Amino acid sequence: MTTNKSPSLSYRPDIDGLRCIAVVPVLLFHAGLGFTGGYVGVDIFFVISGFLITSIIAKDIREQKFSMLHFWERRIRRIIPAAAVVVFCTLVAGAFILLPQQFIDLGSSAAAQTMMAANFYFWDQSGYFAPSAEFAPLLHTWSLAVEEQFYFILPLLLVFAMGRKRTSSGTAIKLLGTIFVLSFLWSIHSTRTTPDSAFFLLPARAWELLTGSLLALAGTSRTCGPRLNEILSAIGIGLIGFAVFYYDHATPFPGLAAVPPCLGTALLLFSNQNKPTFCGRILALPPLVFIGKISYSLYLWHWPLLVYARHLAIDETSLTVRISMVVISIVLATLTWKFVENPFRGKSTLKNRNQVFSFFFVTTACLLLMASVVISTNGFPSRLSQQAQTYAKAGQEELPIQQTRAVTKEGTLPTVNPADNGTPVLPVLVWSDSHGRVLAPMFRKLCDQHQVNIYIATRDSHVPLLDVSLEPMLKNAAEYNDAVFKFIQENKIRTVVLVSRWRAYIEETPNHALMRQRGATEEDDSSAKDVFQSHMASTVARLREAGVEVWIMKQVPYHDRHPHESLARAVMLDRDIATLGSTIAEHKKRQAFVNSVIDAQASEQVHIIDPLPVFEMENQHYRLQKDGKSLYRDDDHLSDYGSTLLAPIFEPMFKSIVEQHRPRH
Structure with missing residues (x-):
């Protein structure tokens, strides 16, 4: 390996292509369209985020121009506008689609997401009688919260380790490396003993983001020959592909299972930092780059759309509906990227720092107000007919x-x-x-x-x-x-x-x-x-x-669905209830x-x-209700x-x- 004297943060289209490789498996996995291990796309995002954010902060510290306010100004411009739009739209749609308790749960998760604590909320809700995850419209925001919490800690660690006048990254590498090892060991342990906390919380996920951070501090100062880079790049793609296609819902995760996608991502980032490899050139193809550019908005939109489609379907969502939701997600993501992300990221919409922070606080206050109204009104039960309310109440017992x-x-x-x-x-x-x-x-x-x-x-x-x-x-x-x-x-x-x-x-x-x-x-x-x-x-x-x-x-x-919800929704949509049961x-x-x-x-x-x-x-189905009352509180427990x-x-x-x-x- 040789030293690269001047690390560059110039635009790399292969990274956007890598974002595409991250988001597409997540999208198709959630839509039930293959990619049984598609959830590892989130881990790919973690490594990319750790790499880019650390590169930016370290460069600013070396040049003695790092500012925490400036850092968070950029984070707000990048993260908040699109997220606020999606949360707002999800809350509005929930008023027309969700049952009262589901709407309350949505309000609670929206408040948690707005406060950058969605991962804690869903971890707390992951108990035995928790609402089914596949029906929580903002479940996917747990990963945003993990990143945001990491963004609070990382700058402090780098400033402490590198100082304002030091150019060496040695101390930072040792500090972050130590945290990496501790987090990795904890991830292995907690995946086996407390899998919910391992999945949702930062301590067991920090090593994934730190994989990118350590690469940014140590890896960008070195390079390999073209042939070795080609090999490393191919191995990287292979590791990601292995996880995407081989893993499934039964794979203990994260723990050791998160190593292949994280290591694969790091190898691709490292091997393509100077001259693109064959895999890097594939990743830089315009269609992949475009999906990578809209990947943040695509990630935000796809899950609420799929969840609401499941709610409205009553029974299993058809293949046509799921494909339609994927297409609509791409359309909405493109519009959000063009009319929300890009204007806010530049200075055409928010011209200075005061406006950025004012926007953040006002947006946060408005979303919290919406969420609190939903919660305080018990999910607006008056939206439903009396019969639908009676069915729905069984789930609140x-x-x-x-x-x-x-x-x-x-x-x-x-x-x-x-x-x-x-x-x-x-x-x-x-x-x-x-x-x-x-x-x-x-x-x-x-x-x-x-x-x-x-x-x-x-x-x-x-x-x-x-x-x-x-x-x-x-x-x-x-x-x-x-x-x-x-x-x-x-x-x-x-x-x-x-x-x-x-x-x-x-x-x-x-x-x-x-x-x-x-x-x-x-x-x-x-x-x-x-x-x-x-x-x-x-x-x-x-x-x-x-x-x-x-x-x-x-x-x-x-039953495959919660009977009290199926009954209430059937009443809302004026559908037959006789064949809802198994x-x-x-x-x-x-x-x-x-x-x-x-x-x-x-x-x-x-x-x-x-x-x-x-x-x-007599119709060869099991009854879900009698005398207008649900017989179940969830899919298998009687009311x-x-x-x-x-x-x-x-x-x-x-x-x-x-x-x-x-x-x-």
Whole structure:
């Protein structure tokens, strides 16, 4: 390698082409048009941003003309106008498309985005009962927040390390290199232990931006021969292509998986800094450069359009609609780039710094005001008909965590406290994940009718089977279930009801871990199905050995969309609601294996409760509503009203239990 004496910040069309390579996979991935790993385009953007911003700041510091105010003036001109337009339009459109709770969520996310904290908002909203990400119109702004937070920290670090009169980058390289290593190690660790924080928050993402920063400080002072540059450039494209085409939603990310796209981007930036390589010349082709120029606006527009198309579709969005949204995104991005980005970036619109900062504060205040109005009015429910509001309210129900003394908050151990009002507590325990928790209204109804109380041990996303591990997503699941079983033994429980979304633990889902044998090693190739089959049988056997009569409830029908939302939107759009639910054939096919395992447990002291007949309709679909009320609070959890409809199928169990424990005279 040789030293390049005068690093240049002259325009490089290949970087715009690289932006195209970043945004197109993201766009097509989100539209469901291929590129299963297209989400790595965001990581490409991170490296590019770190490279360019660091190059600019370092150059200004060396020339002793760096100003934080000037830096943020440029950032405001570059980032805020287009983002403000898209957020404003998204809020306005939401008033016509979204249900009240969705509109409230949009208002909250708009406020967070305006305050450069969208990543914190969506991280906080990424829990088990959080709204589905694919229906959040501003979800994609998390990456903008990460960059903006990085922009606050990076200039301070560079000024501290380089000083105003120093030209050497050595100290800055050491400082940023140390942070890079720490961030990278944290990213690897947190991707495995706390994947949501790793995905959304800066500490696990900083190393990606710092990849570009370190390249700007160290790499631009060196160059390679033409042949080696060609090889490095080809490797860079190959690494990006590998990630884009090989990764999918199941790839743990970022962590180590983010290395190929980030390293590939760095290699392309490095190998094309002096003389373009073959890959660099391809990236500099006018069509790619044009998409690169509009990439920021294209990234901003594409996601709200796709989300609103999903909302309006009620069921699956057609291929034609998704392609149309891509085309409309490009059109809107082009217009935004020409009439918003370019005028504001230059000085034709905002002529001086005072105007820039005034624009920023006024725009921020206006968007925050809009967001606060949406939130304070509860999403303007009066926009909807009374029937649509009734359906929509099912999604706003609080989970029945402690509506009776028998239902308790989750804890490390199951705290299942008996009632203290004189009502007898039967030796009966409902052992479940969240699907038993939502049955609390039904159990309360039956307990009131029979003047008894029962225990409920419930923990979200924890399958009620012994010796099953749910790591790495959930720690101590096996120990929790051990504690429940110990409670059963110590309190001489004689009846146990097992309730769960059983299938979720043998397939890939965002909120459930695949079950494994407790203590299983990486070499253990037992499938989740094998574990479910063996541990359902062993759990039932151990309960029977403890003298327990067992009742196992099969899974209620679940749906691809949230029923309460589908129902409300169908009313809004005057569409038929009779065929919105899953078909009977579809559900039975999906549940065939699970139901066969459950049915195999049946015996004189092991009873099977099947909720499906309650939901079946003559048109071969499962019902989503009855008497104008939604039966669901989301795609698989019953609403309070829906749970009470199961009372008749649990009535025989209650009568039998009450009869068994009736005092004998």
